[in-house]
Structures are given as structure tokens and as C-alpha cells.
Amino acid sequence: MEDFVKRNIGLVAHDANKKDLIEWCLWNSKKLIGHKFYSTGTTGHMILAALSKKHPDVKWDFTILNSGPLGGDQQMGSLIVGGSIDYLFFFTDPMTMQPHDSDVRALTRLCNVENIVVCCNRSTADHIISSPLFQDATYKRIKPDFSSYAHRFANKPLVEEAVKSVIEEQDTKQTLEKEDTPAPEK
Numbered sequence: 001m002e003d004f005v006k007r008n009i010g011l012v013a014h015d016a017n018k019k020d021l022i023e024w025c026l027w028n029s030k031k032l033i034g035h036k037f038y039s040t041g042t043t044g045h046m047i048l049a050a051l052s053k054k055h056p057d058v059k060w061d062f063t064i065l066n067s068g069p070l071g072g073d074q075q076m077g078s079l080i081v082g083g084s085i086d087y088l089f090f091f092t093d094p095m096t097m098q099p100h101d102s103d104v105r106a107l108t109r110l111c112n113v114e115n116i117v118v119c120c121n122r123s124t125a126d127h128i129i130s131s132p133l134f135q136d137a138t139y140k141r142i143k144p145d146f147s148s149y150a151h152r153f154a155n156k157p158l159v160e161e162a163v164k165s166v167i168e169e170q171d172t173k174q175t176l177e178k179e180d181t182p183a184p185e186k
């Protein structure tokens with residue numbers, strides 16, 4: 001038998017998709033045993049309850065974050081950037097505008113920044129969990145190299161130039177402000 005490869009899996013679903021994700025987890029529950037899970041608040045509590053009911057003897061390893069609209073999506077994003085998540089199963093609702101839409105977009109964007117596996121619907125989730133790569137210890141995701149972006153100001157003359165122009169701009173502004181100030185009455 002192949003060695004078990006423990007994955008770090010994010011689980012999130014919008015309200016209209018929670019039933020779908022719970023069903024999917026139950027359907028794949030045997031394949032999910034032994035992995036580590038991170039989930040937004042409401043989704044996480046519901047999935048953990050369902051899995052615990054189906055497998056009362058299994059000790060599920062769940063870290064439950066805040067509810068999505070209360071910062072949970074951002075916490076998940078932070079975990080992704082920190083390298084703690086390998087897969088994100090995020091069943092999104094295509095029909096309802098979310099109050100935290102900016103967080104949702106930021107979360108999916110960070111998956112692409114880090115090149116982690118992400119899917120937003122059940123069919124794709126089926127394909128991912130059935131992929132041989134899901135249990136292939138030799139597969140290593142390519143971590144995109146953004147070092148040239150991160151260090152774009154590392155060039156010393158460039159930094160000095162930027163700082164100098166900010167200071168000059170401020171000096172000019174202050175001089176103009178002084179000129180505009182009415183002279184104090186005698």
C-alpha cells in the first residue's frame with residue numbers, strides 16, 4: 001500500500017452551497033480521514049458535526065476560523081500565504097452577492113499568488129480528490145517567484161531617488177503653505 005500523504009485542506013462554502021460541501025465531505029469521508037482541515041466558522045462546525053456523526057471513532061483535526069464575513073476568509077488567506085494550506089475547496093455561490101465580496105476575491109486571488117490547488121465547485125472537487133496527485137508525495141507545487149516584485153525598491157540609488165523626491169515635494173508644499181498664510185496682525 002502507498003504511504004499516506006497528509007494534506008492541509010481548506011474547506012469553505014457560501015450558505016447556498018453548504019449542503020453541497022457537507023454531502024461531498026460525507027461522500028469522500030474515507031478519503032478525508034487523517035488529513036488536517038482549516039475551515040471558516042459556520043462551514044467548519046457543520047462539516048465537523050457531519051463527519052463526527054458518520055465516523056464517531058475518528059479524531060478529526062479541524063481548525064475552525066472566524067465566520068467568513070467576520071474575517072474568516074482573510075484568516076484563510078493569511079494561512080495560504082504562510083504556506084499552511086495545500087488545497088482549498090471553496091464552494092462559491094454564483095447567484096448571490098456576498099457582503100464580504102472583497103474578502104472572497106482576495107482569498108481566491110491569494111490561491112493564485114501561492115499556486116495552491118483551489119476549486120469552487122463540486123465537479124472540480126471530485127476530480128481533485130480522485131487525482132493520483134492527491135496522494136503523490138513526489139508532487140511539489142511550483143511556488144511562484146515574486147522576489148523581483150518584492151525587492152523592486154531594493155536598488156539603493158532608486159530608493160534614495162524616491163525618498164529625495166518625496167522630501168522635495170513636501171518642502172515645496174510647506175513653502176507654498178507658508179506663502180499662503182496671512183501675515184499676523186500687529
Ligand SMILES: O=C(CO)COP(=O)(O)O
Nearest residue numbers: 040041042043067068069
Ligand atoms: O462566507 C463564507 C465564505 O466567503 C463562509 O463563511 P462561513 O463558513 O462562516 O459561513
